Amino acid sequence: MPNKRPEPIGTLFPLGGPVPPDLIVGRRGEIEELGSRLREGMSTMLAGERRTGKTTVCAAVCDQLRSEGALVIEIDVPERPDSRALLQLIIDACSRASLVNAGRAALRFARPTIEKLLSEGGVPLDLSTIGRDPKELPARAVLSLPAELARHSGKRVLLFLDELQRVVDYADGEAVLCDLIDLYGASSNTIVLVDGSNERALNGMFGAPVHFGKLVDRIELGALIPLSAWREPLTQRFACAGIELVESAREELLEWSKGRPYATMAAARYTALSAQRTDSGAADDFEVRMGIDEAERRLRDDGA
Numbered sequence: 009m010p011n012k013r014p015e016p017i018g019t020l021f022p023l024g025g026p027v028p029p030d031l032i033v034g035r036r037g038e039i040e041e042l043g044s045r046l047r048e049g050m051s052t053m054l055a056g057e058r059r060t061g062k063t064t065v066c067a068a069v070c071d072q073l074r075s076e077g078a079l080v081i082e083i084d085v086p087e088r089p090d091s092r093a094l095l096q097l098i099i100d101a102c103s104r105a106s107l108v109n110a111g112r113a114a115l116r117f118a119r120p121t122i123e124k125l126l127s128e129g130g131v132p133l134d135l136s137t138i139g140r141d142p143k144e145l146p147a148r149a150v151l152s153l154p155a156e157l158a159r160h161s162g163k164r165v166l167l168f169l170d171e172l173q174r175v176v177d178y179a180d181g182e183a184v185l186c187d188l189i190d191l192y193g194a195s196s197n198t199i200v201l202v203d204g205s206n207e208r209a210l211n212g213m214f215g216a217p218v219h220f221g222k223l224v225d226r227i228e229l230g231a232l233i234p235l236s237a238w239r240e241p242l243t244q245r246f247a248c249a250g251i252e253l254v255e256s257a258r259e260e261l262l263e264w265s266k267g268r269p270y271a272t273m274a275a276a277r278y279t280a281l282s283a284q285r286t287d288s289g290a291a292d293d294f295e296v297r298m299g300i301d302e303a304e305r306r307l308r309d310d311g312a
């Protein structure tokens with residue numbers, strides 16, 4: 009690829025947040041496994057440590073199912089005192105999904121459909137109009153929207169709740185979790201995918217009184233991606249940045265990171281940056297050591 013314009017390091021080495029599908033390293037088996045469970049109508053929780061790539065894997069699976077015709081409702085569960093913001097996100101995402109499903113031709117009718125569904129359940133489009141007490145929130149009606157969407161569209165719906173364990177700290181959290189179990193425990197055309205990383209909160213969900221295992225099977229995402237999966241993509245991405253990654257340097261990086269996804273990506277990003285600064289066109293052992301130092305600082309700073 010002579011003379012090809014180098015791609016930005018920030019794009020080639022994404023750090024923090026889900027990795028776009030074409031930049032995912034490894035995890036093919038995990039994506040396949042999770043996808044086939046969901047296709048078989050089994051609601052699933054992907055559990056694992058922070059920053060191991062849970063959201064990355066779940067989002068990749070959501071993309072696959074979407075391209076197979078499922079309606080996907082993706083929700084990043086917010087940290088709040090009660091479920092109000094979460095419910096609003098579900099209303100908004102269901103509105104959008106029903107619009108997409110209706111397609112261009114039916115655009116004019118789609119909005120009234122979701123509004124009708126909501127008003128039948130006694131739910132306003134904007135929950136801020138409801139009083140302060142979380143008990144007054146129409147949680148169950150909102151949580152049933154994905155199921156209603158499946159019923160009305162005749163399509164399979166996938167509800168992805170990212171970091172669901174945050175609900176445990178809501179004032180009305182227990183009721184929300186129990187509603188999810190009631191609504192979706194026996195459902196096969198609406199499937200629930202959740203991920204979560206806080207061991208204490210997750211264990212709370214699976215114990216009494218919630219028993220979240222009635223809704224989801226729990227599978228663990230390994231904390232490491234094998235070194236063999238990293239080698240080629242790393243070399244290739246450095247090349248896309250216009251930098252030659254020297255083999256011994258690459259091995260030093262991997263020996264340090266052990267294949268931990270976030271640490272590997274951080275060290276690679278900062279190695280590329282320092283190679284770019286020295287302007288030699290190559291990342292050698294020196295640049296890798298700089299990269300690892302900076303990655304260590306970063307891990308320490310946002311470690312807690």
Ligand SMILES: Nc1ncnc2c1ncn2[C@@H]1O[C@H](COP(=O)(O)OP(=O)(O)O)[C@@H](O)[C@H]1O
Pocket residue numbers: 021022023024025026027031032033034035057058059060061062063064065233269270273274
């Ligand atoms: N399969 C992967 N390939 C490349 N980088 C990854 C992968 N999984 C995780 N990462 C790195 O870890 C970061 C966090 O990924 P994310 O999916 O948000 O993890 P989690 O949801 O477990 O906290 C990403 O921004 C990326 O730097």
Ligand SMILES: [Mg+2]
Pocket residue numbers: 062063064170
């Ligand atoms: Mg995540």
